[in-house]
Amino acid sequence: DFMSALDEVHPAFGVSEEELLQVIQNGIIHHDPVVDKILQAGKLLVEQVRTSTRTPLVSVLLYGPPGSGKTAMGASIAQASEFPFIKLISPDTMVGFSETQKVAAITRVFTDSYKSPLSVVVVDNIERLIDWTPMGARFSNGVLQTLLVLFSRRPPKGRRLLVIATSSLRSILTDLGFAENFDSELRIPPISSLRSLDLVLQEVGLFQSDQQRKQALSMLAQAGFGDTDEMNPTFQIGIKKLLSTIEMARQEPESVAERLTNSLLDLRGT
Amino acid sequence: DFMSALDEVHPAFGVSEEELLQVIQNGIIHHDPVVDKILQAGKLLVEQVRTSTRTPLVSVLLYGPPGSGKTAMGASIAQASEFPFIKLISPDTMVGFSETQKVAAITRVFTDSYKSPLSVVVVDNIERLIDWTPMGARFSNGVLQTLLVLFSRRPPKGRRLLVIATSSLRSILTDLGFAENFDSELRIPPISSLRSLDLVLQEVGLFQSDQQRKQALSMLAQAGFGDTDEMNPTFQIGIKKLLSTIEMARQEPESVAERLTNSLLDLRGT
Amino acid sequence: DFMSALDEVHPAFGVSEEELLQVIQNGIIHHDPVVDKILQAGKLLVEQVRTSTRTPLVSVLLYGPPGSGKTAMGASIAQASEFPFIKLISPDTMVGFSETQKVAAITRVFTDSYKSPLSVVVVDNIERLIDWTPMGARFSNGVLQTLLVLFSRRPPKGRRLLVIATSSLRSILTDLGFAENFDSELRIPPISSLRSLDLVLQEVGLFQSDQQRKQALSMLAQAGFGDTDEMNPTFQIGIKKLLSTIEMARQEPESVAERLTNSLLDLRGT
Amino acid sequence: DFMSALDEVHPAFGVSEEELLQVIQNGIIHHDPVVDKILQAGKLLVEQVRTSTRTPLVSVLLYGPPGSGKTAMGASIAQASEFPFIKLISPDTMVGFSETQKVAAITRVFTDSYKSPLSVVVVDNIERLIDWTPMGARFSNGVLQTLLVLFSRRPPKGRRLLVIATSSLRSILTDLGFAENFDSELRIPPISSLRSLDLVLQEVGLFQSDQQRKQALSMLAQAGFGDTDEMNPTFQIGIKKLLSTIEMARQEPESVAERLTNSLLDLRGT
Amino acid sequence: DFMSALDEVHPAFGVSEEELLQVIQNGIIHHDPVVDKILQAGKLLVEQVRTSTRTPLVSVLLYGPPGSGKTAMGASIAQASEFPFIKLISPDTMVGFSETQKVAAITRVFTDSYKSPLSVVVVDNIERLIDWTPMGARFSNGVLQTLLVLFSRRPPKGRRLLVIATSSLRSILTDLGFAENFDSELRIPPISSLRSLDLVLQEVGLFQSDQQRKQALSMLAQAGFGDTDEMNPTFQIGIKKLLSTIEMARQEPESVAERLTNSLLDLRGT
Amino acid sequence: DFMSALDEVHPAFGVSEEELLQVIQNGIIHHDPVVDKILQAGKLLVEQVRTSTRTPLVSVLLYGPPGSGKTAMGASIAQASEFPFIKLISPDTMVGFSETQKVAAITRVFTDSYKSPLSVVVVDNIERLIDWTPMGARFSNGVLQTLLVLFSRRPPKGRRLLVIATSSLRSILTDLGFAENFDSELRIPPISSLRSLDLVLQEVGLFQSDQQRKQALSMLAQAGFGDTDEMNPTFQIGIKKLLSTIEMARQEPESVAERLTNSLLDLRGT
Numbered sequence A, B, C, D, E, F: 001d002f003m004s005a006l007d008e009v010h011p012a013f014g015v016s017e018e019e020l021l022q023v024i025q026n027g028i029i030h031h032d033p034v035v036d037k038i039l040q041a042g043k044l045l046v047e048q049v050r051t052s053t054r055t056p057l058v059s060v061l062l063y064g065p066p067g068s069g070k071t072a073m074g075a076s077i078a079q080a081s082e083f084p085f086i087k088l089i090s091p092d093t094m095v096g097f098s099e100t101q102k103v104a105a106i107t108r109v110f111t112d113s114y115k116s117p118l119s120v121v122v123v124d125n126i127e128r129l130i131d132w133t134p135m136g137a138r139f140s141n142g143v144l145q146t147l148l149v150l151f152s153r154r155p156p157k158g159r160r161l162l163v164i165a166t167s168s169l170r171s172i173l174t175d176l177g178f179a180e181n182f183d184s185e186l187r188i189p190p191i192s193s194l195r196s197l198d199l200v201l202q203e204v205g206l207f208q209s210d211q212q213r214k215q216a217l218s219m220l221a222q223a224g225f226g227d228t229d230e231m232n233p234t235f236q237i238g239i240k241k242l243l244s245t246i247e248m249a250r251q252e253p254e255s256v257a258e259r260l261t262n263s264l265l266d267l268r269g270t
């Protein structure tokens, strides 16, 4: 039965712990309440898969601007499930694959997942998996069709699967035919408030003193960072780019605040 | 003669019972009179194939929005025929197939069907079978042409065949050249009335008490769900998505009604 | 000489009787004077090939809306010729063929025909042979070019050939380069008069009594069927679809007239 | 030297007499002074190749509407040259060839021609050789580029070559890049005068008596055939189609004039 | 060192004298001062390659209308260099090559050139090398990219290379990405003055007497040939076509002047 | 640990010194303060990679007009890093490679780099690596996708990598999907001031005397060169083309100033 099947999962298809940790190398900084809300929503979906018999397949899309933390969040939700089968499908491991090889590799992970009573598959960066480029709207239709089918194909009897997909190009997914393909969609927002910025800066310890940090923040506030016009935020930056910008600023110890604020202000013009 | 031929059908090409049951895993809920009308229309077509000598080939298209229940209805009609040969052609079993392999697999099922005096072939999800994507209107012309011919090719003398095709994209089928290809077309509508919703909720037992269910329904009624402007219904949802939405709501026992209504109200904005 | 050559035709390349009969399974119903006119025009072309030395190659296009009876008429004309070589080139026998295989199969029939002093080749359903789809105007240029050459290539000295082609898409043939390719073109019209309809209904014996049939016809007349505005006929239906519609109506003996008229009236809206 | 080289031409690459005769099976009817003018212009080009050392390569395009007699005229000019190497490159002999095979076959003829001191190559029906179709402007660029180079490539020292190309689509040749590719261009016009028509009718002896013929001609004259508005001629018909139309009319001896005039008048509407 | 390296050039990769002479078979007629200016500019570039150490690679584009003499001029400049390695890359020797074969052949010549201390490579007729056709703007991107890289790739240390490219389609080269690819560009103009025409006619001795020639010229002058409106010259003709036109006129000795002037006047309308 | 790993780098994958020197054959002329600013910015990025543990991957784009010195600057920054692994990925070494071969070669360099604790990879001339042509916006999507992944793929634990990419077509990179792909972007400007020009001329010693040089500069100043309208500079020229123009002028010792100024003034019209 279901419970005994849980024990029989072949370890070869077990959790790829290392891969998951690699993509959350810099941890999850709880810079905003939305971070916890997303993790909680993920947990509910995990529970639905674990308990519901009517929906053996549940799929969720994590979307948001580049570098907003989609991959790290997806990996975190997957890891927290503690399901016996957790796998990450990532373009990073498919460089130079032919279309046929990609389709085979992707399909393989899903087929393997069917051997475990409970599985999570993270399908990271759909646009890259399908070789998407805006120029001429080119992409691999072979990989796209494979994903379209796999995201909707019910696992065999007695098996349950959570699919977590990530993408920066939600509107294009619709044009590609992904409409109504996901049971649920969660938005990973960029950082756009002074409060979030402050929390990140504290966490990474860029400044020697609180005073220095506050000075930098007040400079940014004056330049309009964090203004409350939420519809059209003056600044916004993905957590990934923010962390990189911080490290760059760190290289010039004597002018950290200046470099940081300049870099952030530059984003306005983009 | 015809009757003795009926007995000789080789079991290898018999009914694929399991596959059919898999796609109607959640049963058929009779939430609306149209459900029975469609099943009845299917039955008449089955009879026409069984009895008429002038039309050894009859084809019908089941169309309707995503998740409206096309596959489950097609499988139900096929199964009810009790013909000696019933097969489901589904994209689920063709992931990673090359165009040539798909064409061969599809053709094979039709060729096999000609060995039985009476056959039903369900061709599920035409758009996925032809690798359709709206982006750039790409598709496999090889599979398309194969379907166009097979849907019109008369079985050999003494053989009779019912073809049941399903699709969410009827208007695109016309653009692809499917005009006048089907003897009959049946629409599978989404759920858009409070009455239907109520029947489904009863069937799946989401609420502990009738009162709770009625409260939820009256909340939805107030929000406009089920308004009688039939041309432009405020809400509509496929049975498949409705069942998934219900299971998600079930995860939070203390706020079931709230989550369900929120999810349904969200659909308005889409 | 010519006459003795006639006797030497190798039977292997003889008439494919069965194939021809298969496509006129429901016979030719003489529902309108135009049916005989077309058959007569075909006979004259057959005679021209048999007797004229200046035109060893004659080609004719049978065109008309889907299901108007093109294939059945083409096969009838071919069969009536009683030429020693008669072959049907049909998409039905080429499902899953690669472009190269199609070209080879088509070319083969023409090459074989050159071995007989007198031949008819029916090239059925050009649009399907060239894998035509309106979406993106896709087609097999390889097959198209093969047809363009074969339709104009003179048979070797002492051989004579009649080519009968059929198509529902005459205007597209022009766009594809078929202009001036045929010596003659004949239109196969759909049924659009009450008189024709009456003749077909009599022939297939749908109604138990003459009275019932006349009642149904007068219902249709009232709805405008057969109105004499020839340019823009209110109703028109191919003989093939009409026969299928009749068989469907036959399934409900107690409401035959109602179902038939409803089905026909439905066509108006299309 | 040149004269002795002339004797050494290997017969294997000699004149393909039969092929040439096949395409002028119905002879050349001198229905208009332009016919002789074209033949004379061809003769001058032949002489230029035979005598001039500065232009070892001369190319000419014969163009005109479908069926105007381009192939027959090209073959006639080639045959009249009496050069030791005369070859016809025709799409008729390349049905089912791949692009590579076509390129090889065409190149081969030119390479062979370089072995003879004096050669004529007739490149018939360029549009068909390049697999041209107006739909989507598709064609074989491989064959096109081969022709573009071969039409301009000088034969090796001491060899001289006349290239005669034919096409119905002169304006498209320009779009394809054939501008300035030919040393000379000659137009083969369709028949558009009563006088020409009369001469053809006499030649083929369609009518039993002169009176019958003149009656038919006066019927056509009344209908406007041959009107002198040269810019926009009411009727015009290629000699090839005219001959075919005549043979068709011949099938109904009792109404020859009627059928002929009807067929010709029908062309007006096209 | 450099000077001793000069002696070691392997003869297998030496000058292809014959090929060069073949393309200037009719010599260079000095019909206009611009002819010498171009040859002089070429000489300077040759000297730059021979002497400058800072620019081991120099490239020049010879462009001008079809038949203006680009190939002959390029070959003349190359030959005059007397460099130990001179090669002509021409579409004439690549008929029927696949893209891969073309790329290999072209690359080979450049690689070979690197073995000589001083080399000239003439890349003739870029548009034909890349299989360019205006219809649909089709071309071989593989060959194009090869040329783009090779035209800019510095030869290895101690080797120097002059690249001479020719093209009739300079504006299209820009669209293809050749902007800024050449160190220098030289225009080869067509003939458009009476003076140039006169010089050519004298050189080729078309007329028996000076008087005849002058008469012909005055006829052309009257028709507007050579009018000084330089921006929009009434007549212009490439030297190549002019020489061909002259040879054609020579075929009719009794009406040379008439044919020549007619042919030239015909060009006006084009 | 990190420091001992530094010593173990396999020499086979060491620095390709020669390749780097080849592309800065003419040295770096410090004609403008921006030159040093760019080199300094490069140095900071090198330090970030060397010291920061949070950003094991740093990428920078050097962009600017053709010939502005991108490749030479990229190579200089790389060489100055003195990292144990420095490699140049250049289209020059991939002529004639198939897409698959290119992808393999590029991927190989990145994979090799992961074996060194500290690496720099210079990806030179992105547009050429992806076979970009503006005509029809054609490019190799395979190579593009490979770059998109490799530029973002984190090296394995304990390895750090600096990616320096160069391109003349920054705006097209965005259209191709490179937005947000680089941690940093640096512009390499062309020469547009008299002061820079003067410094280059001094460095390369084109003129015999200072006076001659100044005379030439004043001629250029009069013609508007170096005018301070920075938004729309009258003249601008890449250092690469400037050096080539100088060498050309050097060929005519008696008119150096004239040729140089003419060449530079010609650029205005482009």
Ligand SMILES: Nc1ncnc2c1ncn2[C@@H]1O[C@H](COP(=O)(O)OP(=O)(O)OP(=O)(O)O)[C@@H](O)[C@H]1O
Binding pocket: A023, A024, A025, A026, A027, A028, A029, A030, A031, A035, A065, A066, A067, A068, A069, A070, A071, A072, A073, A125, A168, A238, A239, A240, A243, F152
């Ligand atoms: N709250 C957070 N959410 C997500 N990532 C976080 C958070 N806090 C810190 N991080 C770190 O930020 C980085 C986010 O990068 P990640 O690759 O997940 O972004 P992404 O949106 O997937 O980027 P891309 O659009 O390039 O795919 C990771 O290194 C992660 O450890």
Ligand SMILES: Nc1ncnc2c1ncn2[C@@H]1O[C@H](COP(=O)(O)OP(=O)(O)OP(=O)(O)O)[C@@H](O)[C@H]1O
Binding pocket: A152, B023, B024, B025, B026, B027, B028, B029, B030, B031, B035, B065, B066, B067, B068, B069, B070, B071, B072, B073, B125, B168, B239, B240, B243
């Ligand atoms: N009346 C009904 N009609 C159809 N399906 C029903 C009905 N009642 C319950 N169901 C259940 O609803 C689900 C319908 O899903 P199904 O896959 O058939 O929809 P679909 O329209 O084919 O979806 P898709 O557009 O994704 O192909 C099935 O699980 C089926 O058991």
Ligand SMILES: Nc1ncnc2c1ncn2[C@@H]1O[C@H](COP(=O)(O)OP(=O)(O)OP(=O)(O)O)[C@@H](O)[C@H]1O
Binding pocket: C023, C024, C025, C026, C027, C028, C029, C030, C031, C035, C065, C066, C067, C068, C069, C070, C071, C072, C073, C125, C168, C238, C239, C240, C243
């Ligand atoms: N007068 C008639 N002309 C043609 N077919 C007739 C006629 N009377 C009866 N029939 C029957 O009608 C059917 C016509 O079908 P047929 O396949 O020839 O039509 P079609 O125009 O070729 O269809 P499609 O457009 O699908 O190719 C045949 O079964 C034939 O036996």
Ligand SMILES: Nc1ncnc2c1ncn2[C@@H]1O[C@H](COP(=O)(O)OP(=O)(O)OP(=O)(O)O)[C@@H](O)[C@H]1O
Binding pocket: D023, D024, D025, D026, D027, D028, D029, D030, D031, D035, D065, D066, D067, D068, D069, D070, D071, D072, D073, D125, D168, D238, D239, D240, D243
């Ligand atoms: N004056 C004529 N010129 C050319 N052909 C003639 C003439 N008189 C009679 N004919 C006959 O007319 C026919 C012309 O056909 P031909 O194939 O040469 O035309 P075409 O223009 O090449 O046709 P297409 O456009 O189909 O290639 C030949 O059978 C030829 O014998």
Ligand SMILES: Nc1ncnc2c1ncn2[C@@H]1O[C@H](COP(=O)(O)OP(=O)(O)OP(=O)(O)O)[C@@H](O)[C@H]1O
Binding pocket: E023, E024, E025, E026, E027, E028, E029, E030, E031, E035, E065, E066, E067, E068, E069, E070, E071, E072, E073, E125, E168, E238, E239, E240, E243
């Ligand atoms: N001054 C001249 N310049 C160039 N060619 C000349 C000149 N005088 C005579 N010729 C002759 O004119 C011909 C020029 O032909 P060439 O093939 O070089 O022209 P082209 O511009 O390359 O033609 P295309 O555009 O077809 O490639 C050669 O035969 C050459 O010998």
Ligand SMILES: Nc1ncnc2c1ncn2[C@@H]1O[C@H](COP(=O)(O)OP(=O)(O)OP(=O)(O)O)[C@@H](O)[C@H]1O
Binding pocket: E152, F023, F024, F025, F026, F027, F028, F029, F030, F031, F035, F065, F066, F067, F068, F069, F070, F071, F072, F073, F125, F168, F238, F239, F240, F243
């Ligand atoms: N300040 C400088 N910056 C860059 N290059 C310089 C500088 N001074 C001199 N040079 C020389 O100028 C040349 C610049 O050429 P380089 O190939 O780097 O330009 P590029 O911008 O990469 O050109 P392309 O757009 O063709 O790729 C090199 O030979 C280099 O030695």
Ligand SMILES: [Mg+2]
Binding pocket: A070, A071, A072, A124, A125, A166
């Ligand atoms: Mg990601």
Ligand SMILES: [Mg+2]
Binding pocket: B070, B071, B072, B124, B125, B166
């Ligand atoms: Mg379905």
Ligand SMILES: [Mg+2]
Binding pocket: C070, C071, C072, C124, C125, C166
């Ligand atoms: Mg048909």
Ligand SMILES: [Mg+2]
Binding pocket: D070, D071, D072, D124, D125, D166
């Ligand atoms: Mg012809």
Ligand SMILES: [Mg+2]
Binding pocket: E070, E071, E072, E124, E125, E166
């Ligand atoms: Mg040339």
Ligand SMILES: [Mg+2]
Binding pocket: F070, F071, F072, F124, F125, F166
């Ligand atoms: Mg560069």
